[in-house]
Amino acid sequence: MNKKLLASWLVALTALGGGSARSQLVVEITQGQADAIPIAIVPFGSTSPQPAFDVAQVVSDDLGSSGRFAPMNRKDMTDRPTKGADIVFNDWRTLRTDYIVVGQVNPIDATRFSIVFEVFNVLNRERLMGFQITSNQAGLRLGSHQVADMIYEKIIGVKGAFATRIAYVAVTGHAPSKLYRLIVADADGANPRIIMQSGEPLMSPAWSPDGQSLAYVSFENRVAAIYVQQLKSGERQRVSARSGVNQAPAWSPDGKKLALTLSSRDGNLDIYVLDLVSQSLVRVTDDPGIDTEPQWSRDGQSVYFTSDRAGGPQIYKQSLQRGDPAQRLTFQGSYNARPRVSPDETELAFVTGDGSGYHIAIQDLKRHGNVQVLTKGRFDESPCFAPNGAVLIYSSRDRSRGVLALVSTDGRVQQRLVSTDAEVREPAWAAY
Amino acid sequence: MKQFLATAMIVAVGLTLAGCPKKPAVKDNAGSSSTVPANAPSDASTAGNGPQTGPATPFGEGSASAASAALSGKIIYFDYDKIEIKSEYTRVVMDAAHVLVAHPAWKVRLEGNTDERGTREYNIGLGERRSQAVRRALMLQGVADGQITTVSYGEERPAAEGHDEAAFAKNRRVEMVALP
Numbered sequence: 001m002n003k004k005l006l007a008s009w010l011v012a013l014t015a016l017g018g019g020s021a022r023s024q025l026v027v028e029i030t031q032g033q034a035d036a037i038p039i040a041i042v043p044f045g046s047t048s049p050q051p052a053f054d055v056a057q058v059v060s061d062d063l064g065s066s067g068r069f070a071p072m073n074r075k076d077m078t079d080r081p082t083k084g085a086d087i088v089f090n091d092w093r094t095l096r097t098d099y100i101v102v103g104q105v106n107p108i109d110a111t112r113f114s115i116v117f118e119v120f121n122v123l124n125r126e127r128l129m130g131f132q133i134t135s136n137q138a139g140l141r142l143g144s145h146q147v148a149d150m151i152y153e154k155i156i157g158v159k160g161a162f163a164t165r166i167a168y169v170a171v172t173g174h175a176p177s178k179l180y181r182l183i184v185a186d187a188d189g190a191n192p193r194i195i196m197q198s199g200e201p202l203m204s205p206a207w208s209p210d211g212q213s214l215a216y217v218s219f220e221n222r223v224a225a226i227y228v229q230q231l232k233s234g235e236r237q238r239v240s241a242r243s244g245v246n247q248a249p250a251w252s253p254d255g256k257k258l259a260l261t262l263s264s265r266d267g268n269l270d271i272y273v274l275d276l277v278s279q280s281l282v283r284v285t286d287d288p289g290i291d292t293e294p295q296w297s298r299d300g301q302s303v304y305f306t307s308d309r310a311g312g313p314q315i316y317k318q319s320l321q322r323g324d325p326a327q328r329l330t331f332q333g334s335y336n337a338r339p340r341v342s343p344d345e346t347e348l349a350f351v352t353g354d355g356s357g358y359h360i361a362i363q364d365l366k367r368h369g370n371v372q373v374l375t376k377g378r379f380d381e382s383p384c385f386a387p388n389g390a391v392l393i394y395s396s397r398d399r400s401r402g403v404l405a406l407v408s409t410d411g412r413v414q415q416r417l418v419s420t421d422a423e424v425r426e427p428a429w430a431a432y
Numbered sequence: 433m434k435q436f437l438a439t440a441m442i443v444a445v446g447l448t449l450a451g452c453p454k455k456p457a458v459k460d461n462a463g464s465s466s467t468v469p470a471n472a473p474s475d476a477s478t479a480g481n482g483p484q485t486g487p488a489t490p491f492g493e494g495s496a497s498a499a500s501a502a503l504s505g506k507i508i509y510f511d512y513d514k515i516e517i518k519s520e521y522t523r524v525v526m527d528a529a530h531v532l533v534a535h536p537a538w539k540v541r542l543e544g545n546t547d548e549r550g551t552r553e554y555n556i557g558l559g560e561r562r563s564q565a566v567r568r569a570l571m572l573q574g575v576a577d578g579q580i581t582t583v584s585y586g587e588e589r590p591a592a593e594g595h596d597e598a599a600f601a602k603n604r605r606v607e608m609v610a611l612p
Contacts, residue, residue: 174593201588203552223583224556245560245584248553261553267564267582269557290557306554313554338551351551358550379595381551400595426552 024420025189025404027065031414036070037155039063040097043074044105044117045082051105052113052137058144059101062162062188063152066391067413072097084118084127092122099128101151111136115143119151129154141190161386162187165430166393167195167205167214168404170422181422182216184231187386187429189417195229196236206249207430214428215239215249215258226260228276239276245269250294250303259284259294259303271305273320284318285326293338297345304329304339304348313337315350330363332371338381341365342389343431347409349383349392360394362409374411384429393417393427499538499610502531506608508566509601512547515558515565525566528608529573536576539611542566544584545591547600552586559584566606581611 041060044051063069076095081087081102092100103117118130131150135143142163149160164187172179182196182205196202200219207214208228215228224246229236240246244263251258258274271284271294285291289309296303302319307326312334318326330336335353342349345365352361352371357378364370374392382395389409396405398416402423406415417424506528508521517525532538544559544566563582570580592599 175589175591201585203588219585219588244582245556247556261556263560265577267560267567269560290554290561292557293551293553306551308554308557313550335550337554353550379548397595 024192025185025417025424026420027061027188028416028418029065029067029414030405030416031412032067032070033408033412036068037099038070038072038097039099039101039151039155040072040077040092040095040122041101042077042080042082042103044103044115045080046104047106052107053105053140053144055103055105055115055117055140055144055147056101058141059148059151062145062148062160065188065415066152066160067408067415068152068156084120084130087120089120089122089125097122099155103147105140108134113137113140115140115147117147119154141186145186145188158390159388159432161388161391161429161432164387164432165211166427167207167430168424168427169202169205170419170424171402172422182214184214195231195234196227203426204248205426205428206251207428208251209253209255209431211430215251217247217249226258228258240274248292248294250296252296253298253300259296261292261294271303271318282320284320295339295341297341298343304341306337306339315339315348329365330371336361338383340383340385342385342409343387344389347389349385351381351383360392360407362392372411374407374409375405375414377405380405382426384427386429387432393429395425395427499531499535503528503538503540503608503610508562508606510562510604510606512600512604515561517565517569525569526573529570529575532570532575532579533573536579539579539581540570541609541611542580542582543589543607543609544582545589545603545605545607546587547603548587548590548595549600550587552588555586556584557586559586562604562606566608 041056043056060071064071078091079088082104083102087100087102100120100122101117106114108114113135115133115135119128121128133143133146145163148162152160165184166187167182167184170181170183180198180202181194182202183192184195185192195214198218198220200222203217205214205216213228213230215226217224218227225241226239226246226249227236228239239258240260242262245261247261249258249260256276258276259271260274261269262272263269268288269290269292270286271291273282273284284303287309289307291305291307293306294303301321302317304315304317306313307316314328314336315330316326316328329348333352333354336350338351340349348363348365350361351358352373358380359373359377360375360380360383361371361373377396379397380394383392385392391406391408393404393406396403402425404417404424404427506524508517508524532540542563544563546555546558560582563584567580567582571577590603591605592602
């Protein structure tokens with residue numbers, strides 16, 4: 001059952017992906033959840049001869065990719081109801097599905113469409129929900145993701161993150177003509193858009209809290225500088241080009257400041273906060289070790305960061321307000337770096353290194369020292385939480401090719417996002 | 433005789449690089465044309481299409497190309513997780529230092545690199561440590577601070593694309609680049 005589902009999902013995804021599949025990311029499920037919920041998402045009907053968009057397929061792909069649901073194969077559906085009144089529940093009980101989703105995509109006028117859907121519990125025939133979304137043609141895919149989000153939240157009890165975006169770096173070619181691209185795409189990899197392209201390395205993309213801009217590091221002048229680029233206009237501003245290191249930009253929660261890493265004349269890396277409006281620069285760390293990879297706390301009062309002041313890299317937290325000493329957070333193992341806190345700041349994800357390589361680990365911030373290693377690759381890094389905190393996206397390697405991967409925070413669901421032609425790395429997940 | 437010539441050549445080259453005698457920067461060949469346009473008509477009646485030359489630019493000691501020749505290609509390799517300059521690279525550092533001390537106007541950029549293990553931003557820090565180690569070694573030999581800039585590429589510009597120890601060893605390096 002699972003292999004068939006996987007094959008049909010891959011075919012469906014590539015079909016939907018369309019013609020311009022350059023650097024298209026394709027989702028592969030590597031490990032689903034054993035108790036995934038069976039759900040039937042019936043192809044939506046339409047008053048037109050054909051629905052304008054296959055909403056049910058995108059919903060099915062989203063829910064299936066989460067690993068929490070096992071969508072029914074269309075070929076196994078014995079009936080195609082498009083509204084609640086048409087559902088013969090006994091038939092669906094026989095097919096062993098727990099839930100059924102039915103709906104329609106109808107044109108309202110020349111430019112707008114109406115997506116309508118209903119969700120029923122097959123066992124007790126209870127109607128869980130029904131919604132209508134109005135959309136233009138271009139918004140039908142986004143509308144489908146929103147439907148998936150609503151169903152996911154209703155049944156699982158956690159907000160879905162299907163209607164969100166990711167940014168990542170894609171690299172093609174070989175030295176001396178490597179090409180680096182900064183790409184923004186839907187969370188499932190569809191609709192990739194090149195934001196920036198360079199013959200020199202690009203690193204560390206970071207979403208502004210409002211999702212309108214990306215900060216990143218570019219070596220386009222053979223030395224590192226930090227840029228902030230507005231996605232809609234393409235306009236960009238070079239915000240830090242100090243001599244030496246300019247790295248690791250991280251947005252404050254109010255979007256007005258960047259924490260970043262600079263170096264002194266003798267190469268000592270420390271963390272600073274740059275006010276994007278006033279251009280004032282405030283030093284946060286001041287010790288001889290490498291201090292880098294900052295991330296802000298939710299209240300904007302502290303930064304989490306990596307420091308090797310104790311010998312090897314470990315993760316610390318430092319208040320920005322007072323001159324308090326930094327508080328060390330990681331104590332297991334000799335290499336813990338690149339902190340990222342969950343949106344509700346209850347968990348800390350990071351890269352942990354041991355003899356078998358570099359893996360993604362997660363630590364409960366409330367219960368000190370409760371560390372779980374989530375991944376088994378040799379070169380796993382760059383973890384980033386989805387905005388619902390349920391899943392982490394990270395960089396991995398699949399047979400020497402750079403890929404992106406996802407893992408649920410309990411480690412049970414794993415996926416890969418593989419590019420058709422590029423090495424991909426450094427994913428960043430936009431907030432809601 | 434051969435040995436004498438060989439030695440003389442080495443000495444001559446050495447003198448050129450070391451810049452002991454003072455010589456004019458521009459070679460005295462301004463009179464000869466560098467190129468004639470390939471399809472220039474030989475008909476003399478066509479005014480303005482005679483032999484043309486571009487501006488003479490400096491060549492020889494004191495020029496960017498000589499600095500480049502002396503410094504570029506100098507690479508110092510490092511052991512895993514180390515920033516110490518191994519004894520087998522002392523010579524490389526000394527040679528570069530001599531060149532820079534003799535030409536106070538020349539500048540060098542030290543580009544620090546790491547292998548791909550570990551996080552990218554932390555590796556920027558490690559690469560910078562390596563550049564700084566070479567910078568300190570040059571300054572100990574008398575090179576002026578103002579002649580040196582450092583940059584770190586971390587793991588972003590590997591020299592070797594593989595994922596094994598052989599590739600890692602080629603990537604842990606500082607490269608010297610002469611700046612114009």
